[in-house]
Amino acid sequence: MVFFLNNQIIINPNIYRLVDTHIHLSAPEFISIQSELINYLKMSQTLVFSVSETLKSSIETLKISSLMPKFIIPFVGIHPKFTVNCNLDQFDTFFNKNLNLINGIGEIGLDKTYIQRGINFTSQIKVFEHMLKLAEKSNKPISIHSRNATQDTIQILSSYNIKKIIFHWFSGTASELLQVQNYGYLTSFGPALVYSKSIQKLALSSNPEFTVVETDGPVRFSACFEGKMAEPSFIPSIIQTLSNIWNISPNNIISQMFNNLKNYINV
DSSP, X not given: OEEEETTEEEEOTTTOSEEEEEEOTTSHHHHTTHHHHHHHHHHHTEEEEEOOSSHHHHHHHHHHHHHOTTTEEEEEOOOGGGOTTOOHHHHHHHHHHTGGGOOEEEEEEEEGGGGGGTOOHHHHHHHHHHHHHHHHHHTOXXXXXXXXXXXXXXXXXXXXXXXXXXXXXXOSOHHHHHHHHHXXXXXXXXXXXXXXXXXXXXXXTSOGGXXXXXXXXXXXXXXXXXXXXXXXXGHHHHHHHHHHHHTOOHHHHHHHHHHHTHHHHOO
C-alpha cells in the first residue's frame, strides 16, 4: 500500500507488482471506463502516476486520485502545448491550496515541434521555468516532456536544484540518453518500444538503474497494439520487451524499477 509520512509518499514494493509512471487518467477517454480501470489497478496491483496538461485536467486528476489514493499518484502541471496565454496566477492559487494533495508536477517541459503550430518557444520556456520554481520550492518530483529539445531542457534544469526527474517517453539520441542518465535523471520507455526497432536500439543503450516504463495512455499505438488506447495492461508487454533487449528477467527488471523510484518518490 501507499503510506503517507509528512506529506511524502512511501510505496511498499511488496504490495505493488507494476508501476506505470506516466498516464493521463483525467483524459475523457478514461472517464468513461473509470470503474473498469480502477478494478484493473486493484486486481493487477499496478501503481500509476497520473499526469496533467492544464489547470482543468489538474483539478480533475486530484478528483480521480481521491477515488483510489493507494494506486493513483497525482501530478499537476501545464503541458508545453498549452503554454500560450495560460493563467499562471490561477494555477499557483490551485497549487498552493492543494499542496498536500499533490505528489508531483507534470507533464511539463519543452517541444520544438509545436513551434510550427504557433506555440512559440518563449512561452514554453516561461511556463516550464515557472513549473520548475514550484517544484524546487515544494520539493516535488517532476515528469518532463522533451521533444527535439533535450539540450535546451538540460540547460534550463541546470539552474534549478531539482533531483527527482523523469524524462517521459525519452526520444533523444543515445548520447543524450546517457547524458540525461549521467545527471541522475530517470528515463522512461512506453508501448512503442514493443514494435519500434529504433526505440529498441535506444533502450539497449539505457542503463537499467535509470530506466522506468509508462503507457502515456490514452495515446493509441499501432502495430501489435492494433491502434488500441494505451492503458496499464500494456505494462507487462513493455517489461517483457526490455527483458528481451537486456537479457534480464522480467522480475528482476521490475525489482530494479522499484529501486530506481526510491529516490524519485520515496518508494
